[in-house]
Amino acid sequence: MTKKYDAIVIGAGLGGLSAATMLAKNGQRVLLLERHNVPGGYATSFVRGRYEFEIALHELSGIGPPEHRGTLYRYLDYLGVASKVEFLRLSNLYRSVFPDLDVTLPAGREAFEDKLCETFPDDAKGIRRFVKRVFNMGRDFSRISRQRGRVNPATVPLRFPHFFRYLPTTWGHVLNRDVRDPRVRAVLSQYWGYFGMSPSKISFLYFASGLAAYIRQGPAFPKGRSQMLSNAFISTFEELGGEVRFNCGVERITTNQGRVTGVITEEDEEITADWIVSNADPITTCRDMIGADHVPSGFFARLQSSEVAASTVNVYMGVARSNTELGLNEHEIFVSSSYDFDCQYEQMRQLDPPDAIAITCYNVVYPEISPPGTSIVVLTALAYGEPWYAIPPAEYVDTKNRIADGMIRLAERIAPRLREYAEVVEVSTPLTNIRYAGTRGGSIYGFNQPPRDNMVWRMGHRGPLDGLYFVGAWTRPGGGFEPAMMSGQMAGGAVLSKIKNIQSGEGR
Amino acid sequence: MVLEIGYWMQDVWEHVHVSQERKKLRQPGQGFDYTQEKIAARQVVSQLHPKRMRLRVKEISQATPTAKTVHFERTDGPLPPFRAGQYVNVLVDVDGVLTSRPYSVASPPGSSYLELTVRDKPGGFVAPYLLNELKVGDELKTTGPSGSFYHEPLIDGDDLVFLAGGSGITPFMSIIRDAIQHNRPFKMHLLYGSRTLEDVIYADELAQLADRPDFKYTLVISELPPGHKGDHRGHPYLTGFLDAELIRGQIGDVTGKTFYICGPNVMYDFCLAALKELGVPPHKMRRELYGPPADVTQEHGWPEALSAGTMFNVEIVGRVQRTIHAPAGEPLLDSLERYGIVVPAVCRSGECSACRTRLVSGQVFMPVHTGLRASDRENGYIHACVSYPLQDLQIRL
Numbered sequence: 001m002t003k004k005y006d007a008i009v010i011g012a013g014l015g016g017l018s019a020a021t022m023l024a025k026n027g028q029r030v031l032l033l034e035r036h037n038v039p040g041g042y043a044t045s046f047v048r049g050r051y052e053f054e055i056a057l058h059e060l061s062g063i064g065p066p067e068h069r070g071t072l073y074r075y076l077d078y079l080g081v082a083s084k085v086e087f088l089r090l091s092n093l094y095r096s097v098f099p100d101l102d103v104t105l106p107a108g109r110e111a112f113e114d115k116l117c118e119t120f121p122d123d124a125k126g127i128r129r130f131v132k133r134v135f136n137m138g139r140d141f142s143r144i145s146r147q148r149g150r151v152n153p154a155t156v157p158l159r160f161p162h163f164f165r166y167l168p169t170t171w172g173h174v175l176n177r178d179v180r181d182p183r184v185r186a187v188l189s190q191y192w193g194y195f196g197m198s199p200s201k202i203s204f205l206y207f208a209s210g211l212a213a214y215i216r217q218g219p220a221f222p223k224g225r226s227q228m229l230s231n232a233f234i235s236t237f238e239e240l241g242g243e244v245r246f247n248c249g250v251e252r253i254t255t256n257q258g259r260v261t262g263v264i265t266e267e268d269e270e271i272t273a274d275w276i277v278s279n280a281d282p283i284t285t286c287r288d289m290i291g292a293d294h295v296p297s298g299f300f301a302r303l304q305s306s307e308v309a310a311s312t313v314n315v316y317m318g319v320a321r322s323n324t325e326l327g328l329n330e331h332e333i334f335v336s337s338s339y340d341f342d343c344q345y346e347q348m349r350q351l352d353p354p355d356a357i358a359i360t361c362y363n364v365v366y367p368e369i370s371p372p373g374t375s376i377v378v379l380t381a382l383a384y385g386e387p388w389y390a391i392p393p394a395e396y397v398d399t400k401n402r403i404a405d406g407m408i409r410l411a412e413r414i415a416p417r418l419r420e421y422a423e424v425v426e427v428s429t430p431l432t433n434i435r436y437a438g439t440r441g442g443s444i445y446g447f448n449q450p451p452r453d454n455m456v457w458r459m460g461h462r463g464p465l466d467g468l469y470f471v472g473a474w475t476r477p478g479g480g481f482e483p484a485m486m487s488g489q490m491a492g493g494a495v496l497s498k499i500k501n502i503q504s505g506e507g508r
Numbered sequence: 509m510v511l512e513i514g515y516w517m518q519d520v521w522e523h524v525h526v527s528q529e530r531k532k533l534r535q536p537g538q539g540f541d542y543t544q545e546k547i548a549a550r551q552v553v554s555q556l557h558p559k560r561m562r563l564r565v566k567e568i569s570q571a572t573p574t575a576k577t578v579h580f581e582r583t584d585g586p587l588p589p590f591r592a593g594q595y596v597n598v599l600v601d602v603d604g605v606l607t608s609r610p611y612s613v614a615s616p617p618g619s620s621y622l623e624l625t626v627r628d629k630p631g632g633f634v635a636p637y638l639l640n641e642l643k644v645g646d647e648l649k650t651t652g653p654s655g656s657f658y659h660e661p662l663i664d665g666d667d668l669v670f671l672a673g674g675s676g677i678t679p680f681m682s683i684i685r686d687a688i689q690h691n692r693p694f695k696m697h698l699l700y701g702s703r704t705l706e707d708v709i710y711a712d713e714l715a716q717l718a719d720r721p722d723f724k725y726t727l728v729i730s731e732l733p734p735g736h737k738g739d740h741r742g743h744p745y746l747t748g749f750l751d752a753e754l755i756r757g758q759i760g761d762v763t764g765k766t767f768y769i770c771g772p773n774v775m776y777d778f779c780l781a782a783l784k785e786l787g788v789p790p791h792k793m794r795r796e797l798y799g800p801p802a803d804v805t806q807e808h809g810w811p812e813a814l815s816a817g818t819m820f821n822v823e824i825v826g827r828v829q830r831t832i833h834a835p836a837g838e839p840l841l842d843s844l845e846r847y848g849i850v851v852p853a854v855c856r857s858g859e860c861s862a863c864r865t866r867l868v869s870g871q872v873f874m875p876v877h878t879g880l881r882a883s884d885r886e887n888g889y890i891h892a893c894v895s896y897p898l899q900d901l902q903i904r905l
Contacts (some may be wrong), residue, residue: 037852037864038884047859047879048656168522177515181612228883235887245827246864247852283542292543304539305530320791389552392620393589396556401662408662423791425655435553443551450532451522 005031005243006270007495008263010250010461011279012290012483013292013437015040015363016470017233018488018497019277021079024240026496031271032242033263035249040230040251041437042444042474043481048424051370052379055428056444057226058194058332058360059219063087063483068221069143072482075228075489080239085226086223089438093214097414099337101183103251104330107218109135110396122399130178136162138212139240139462141205153443163205168451171207172199186339193334193358193382196309196479198345203454208479221365226481243385253289259466260290265297275471275495280442282459304451308385309479310348311430313441315379315404318424326415328361335410337360351391351399353382353406377418379407385430385441445479454470454478457500461491470494496498558652561901563598565646566621571709575627575675576639577614581624583647590617590653592686593679593768593796597854598624598650602637604759607845609634612770612796613653613681614687614710627675637793638798651854657684657770657796659694664794669759670698671750671779673771677709679796697724699758700726701750701771704731715739719826728757750775751781754852762788770796797857798877800839804896807875811898820897824849825868826904834897840872842891852893852904858894865892870901 009020012034020032038044042056062072069077076082087363093112094103103119105112113131117124140163144151154355157164166174172188177186189199191214195206220230234244249266253276262272282303285294319326336344336356344356363375370376374424381403391399408419430442456478461469471491473479544887563580571577581587593859595612615623626638640649657679659668670680677700687694702708708727716834718725727739728746740743748754759765767788769779776795783793785846801807805816816837822844823831854862858878867888872895873878880891892903 023809037879045881045883047861047881052879052881165516165519168526169519173522174519223881224886225881227881228886231883231887231889243826287543289897300541300543303536303542304535305533307540308889310645320789345713389549393552393555393586396589397591404662419663421791424656425660425662427662431549431553433556434549440549452526452533457526457530 002323005029005271005273007275007277008033008204009271009277009279010263010285011035011041011255011277011472012234012244013472013489014043014230014233015487016041016277016279017230017237018079018476019279019471019492020242020244021081021237021240021490022489023275023277023495024097024237026078026492027119028275028496028499030242031236031273032237033250033265034246035266035438036243036398036436038227038230038246039244039246040232042228042433043226044187045225045229046426048316048406048426048449049318051374051376051424052225053316053318053376054227054362054369055314056312057221058358058380059090059093059479060087060221060226061213061217061219061349063089063220064217064398065089068217069225070213072485075486081229081232081235084235085228086456087220088223090219090221090331090365092330093219094334095189097333097499098183098186098339100240101187101284103187106188107215109215110273112215115185116187119183119187123179123181123184125214125446126178126180126384126473127184127188130175132173133162133166133178134208135212137205138216139206141209147362154358157336166204166208167454167456169204170200171202171204174204176197178181181402182339184186186336186341189341190334193356193380194480197448198341200342200499201345201450203449203451205451206449207454210480219331219394220360223366225369227261233482238434239481250280250289253285254470255290255294257467260468261420263327272401277471277491277495278463279437279472281443281446281472281474282463282470283440284438285468286464287440288463290468294465296464301460301464304439306447306459307409309443309448310382311385312428312444313354313381313383313400313407313430314428315424316424316428317377317379317418317422319375319377319421320372320373320423321375321417321421322373323361323363323377324422325377326361326375326377326418328359328377328415329364330366330413331361333361333414335358335414338504348382349384351403353388353403354383357381357407357410358383359411364399374423377411377415379406379411380405382428385434385443388430396431398430408410408415446474449478455483461494520522532691532696555585558585561585561650562650563622563648565642565644568642568644571625572627572771575625575689575709576705577625577709578634578642579615579621579622579623579640581620587619587622588652591658592616593658594653594655594682595657595679595855596622596624596653597856598634598638599651599766600634600635600637604848605845606848606850607634607653607842608853608856609778610655610797610854612682614678614681615898616682616689618689623674625678627709651774654854655797657768657794659768662688665764666693667695667765668697669767669873670696671766671767671769671771671775671886672698672700673750673775674702675709676763676769676771676796677686678770680768681710681713683768684717684826688717688720688723695722697726697759699726699728699750699755701728701730701775702869703729705745712797716767717725730756733773752785755782756786762786766792766794768794773801797855797859798875799857800894804837806871809876810873814898820870821900821901822897823900824905825902828905835871836897838896839893840890840895840897840901840903844884849905853893856893858891861891862891863892865895866904867895868902868904870897870899872901875897
């Protein structure tokens with residue numbers, strides 16, 4: 001009997017979409033199953049009244065200018081997805097606002113460095129030295145990523161010295177040596193929310209390679225919101241012969257003698273395939289869909305060193321005033337009431353209004369995102385999921401509104417009339433993320449990204465059973481929009497090379 | 509230079525630390541144990557947002573000659589919290605057709621029962637079934653509470669004006685009852701438009717509440733029999749519609765007030781225009797969902813030559829393969845249901861996207877209020893609950 005599908009991809013988050021399209025592009029017959037009725041996972045949007053809100057994307061990395069496209073764009077182009085999406089490019093990275101400081105940092109290395117040195121002349125030397133380290137790391141990292149085949153670990157210290165040196169360090173560890181002024185440290189670390197942990201905890205590799213890419217290529221945002229990207233994946237996937245089913249969750253993964261054989265859907269349909277690529281988190285996949293008894297015990301022991309990352313509280317606001325009338329002149333504005341990011345990180349485990357938020361006003365680069373004279377403003381704070389589980393159901397709305405109220409107050413320091421002109425407001429919490437995306441803890445970055453779980457030592461794509469692969473933020477390279485999509489390329493590539501090996505007679 | 513070498517050694521030494529840390533965490537009893545679920549997050553979420561609820565009829569009372577008020581209790585768990593003003597979508601099997609209709613909850617959050625009021629509607633399909641067939645002890649399923657029509661304390665303020673039309677009173681009952689129960693610091697004014705006096709739902713309860721200082725109640729009857737003596741205090745009823753002049757006369761200055769509208773579709777167009785005329789800015793107006801139009805051929809943009817009864821073939825492609833016949837004047841979702849094809853649905857008003865469906869070929873009409881994502885529009889997705897076929901179609905479920 002010939003099987004209908006070579007591979008089944010569980011979950012149409014960015015990782016699943018990318019892996020499914022990658023496999024279909026290379027001639028595999030792929031079935032993509034998604035529990036929700038829209039593709040994208042966090043790369044989706046929702047409509048309230050006359051506003052369509054972007055759910056999660058702040059700034060997309062890896063796109064770059066037409067003359068020098070980034071890694072992500074080149075991959076999307078290879079798949080045939082890039083031509084279906086128009087990318088808007090941002091000229092500034094962010095505006096950083098503290099009680100006694102307000103500075104906007106532009107993209108482009110020279111402009112970025114100059115702006116910092118101009119603002120903080122006393123620390124100019126340290127700033128330049130540090131930015132150099134960041135770019136050295138960024139360069140080594142992109143070189144090592146481009147290596148074909150396995151890199152001999154013994155040669156790494158010589159061939160990629162910066163990569164080797166900084167691999168086990170945290171961002172704060174390196175930064176604090178070069179820069180003394182806590183204000184400069186804070187401004188340079190402002191993207192910490194994009195990586196999920198405060199400077200003293202986050203891997204230098206993640207932060208530096210991410211920041212270097214943002215500075216070099218400038219951030220981007222897709223027209224039509226991230227939902228357009230997800231929809232473009234689906235339409236490419238279907239053009240390549242792939243089949244997608246929405247409203248179709250997977251209940252079990254079937255196994256036979258240490259190998260996955262297919263899935264059983266929520267509707268009790270059994271579908272077989274040689275390869276299963278799971279965009280669900282590895283714990284749900286192995287414990288709930290396969291069953292811990294069928295998984296080698298070392299698998300869970302290995303995961304003991306990985307911590308589920310933070311989730312978010314978002315306040316989505318449709319405002320009946322233009323962004324200029326509101327005083328929101330930058331796409332991304334970080335507002336903090338203190339320079340102590342470690343303290344802000346600890347707040348993520350409490351149910352209190354945060355001391356720091358990001359204000360994203362999409363109309364700055366994307367004026368048509370809402371009707372003329374209105375704007376879409378999203379306030380974001382990171383928050384761990386667990387404290388939210390203990391709230392009695394009847395107190396849930398009051399709790400989230402108390403936190404949202406504090407976030408709006410913080411935003412009103414920059415945009416004093418934000419609340420007054422708000423027409424629509426929706427508040428999402430870690431529980432909302434769990435509800436719609438099904439992620440463990442409502443995590444937005446998969447597992448946390450301290451040095452011990454950075455992209456080199458992070459969980460790979462091959463699962464503990466033959467034929468099983470993982471994809472998404474939980475795996476290499478890590479959390480974020482670009483990494484999630486790149487994980488699909490890596491996992492898809494791993495499956496394809498395995499297939500090639502089998503075909504060339506090397507066996508499984 | 510010397511310093512830099514020191515730093516280099518320090519950094520490289522971190523390799524040892526990190527590897528020890530990782531090893532230690534992977535020892536038995538250390539680190540994060542994922543073999544057991546400590547807190548069932550999914551359970552917490554389903555308590556807040558159950559996908560389905562099983563409800564049993566506890567009590568039915570005649571509300572008006574054409575409406576009944578039904579109290580339900582939940583049999584598969586506690587009633588979830590909700591926002592006063594939200595609705596549930598009631599799933600029914602009418603003569604073998606599995607369909608559903610959204611009904612606003614009239615009881616306040618925290619009650620031991622869920623109250624829905626159902627009114628008969630000419631040409632209705634589900635309402636007659638609920639009014640005639642439902643008995644105490646019957647069970648049915650609903651979705652969890654949904655919708656965005658409620659008082660939002662973050663932005664709405666305390667000075668509230670409710671414009672209700674006909675059975676559109678129900679969400680306001682929940683909001684008003686909740687506000688009174690919890691002594692919310694609101695100043696509420698309800699303007700309730702009804703065709704006739706006997707159609708007024710919750711008439712006694714509202715008349716009683718009208719004695720409170722924080723609640724003002726204005727009943728507006730469009731068809732008042734001649735010679736009527738007035739309300740229980742002998743005050744004459746207002747007649748006419750909730751137009752700008754009437755609203756101004758009752759409300760006075762609109763500044764600082766938030767307006768909420770719930771009623772039939774025509775009332776939204778009418779009242780939104782009236783409020784605009786009174787100078788109410790768009791961000792101070794809230795409306796409940798536009799239901800599917802009563803007569804889609806009257807909608808702006810409907811092709812003039814096409815009559816509601818024109819039949820088209822709708823071919824379902826993909827996993828389920830079938831062809832059905834659907835009239836131009838009926839939402840595609842309803843046509844599919846008639847053929848026993850169940851599509852997930854919640855709001856049935858084009859806004860929630862639960863019935864998002866791929867339109868492979870052909871053209872449909874969707875009213876202007878449809879809350880379709882821009883990228884869905886570009887990629888050929890429709891909301892089947894408010895999509896009307898204009899040609900033969902191919903769709904994929």
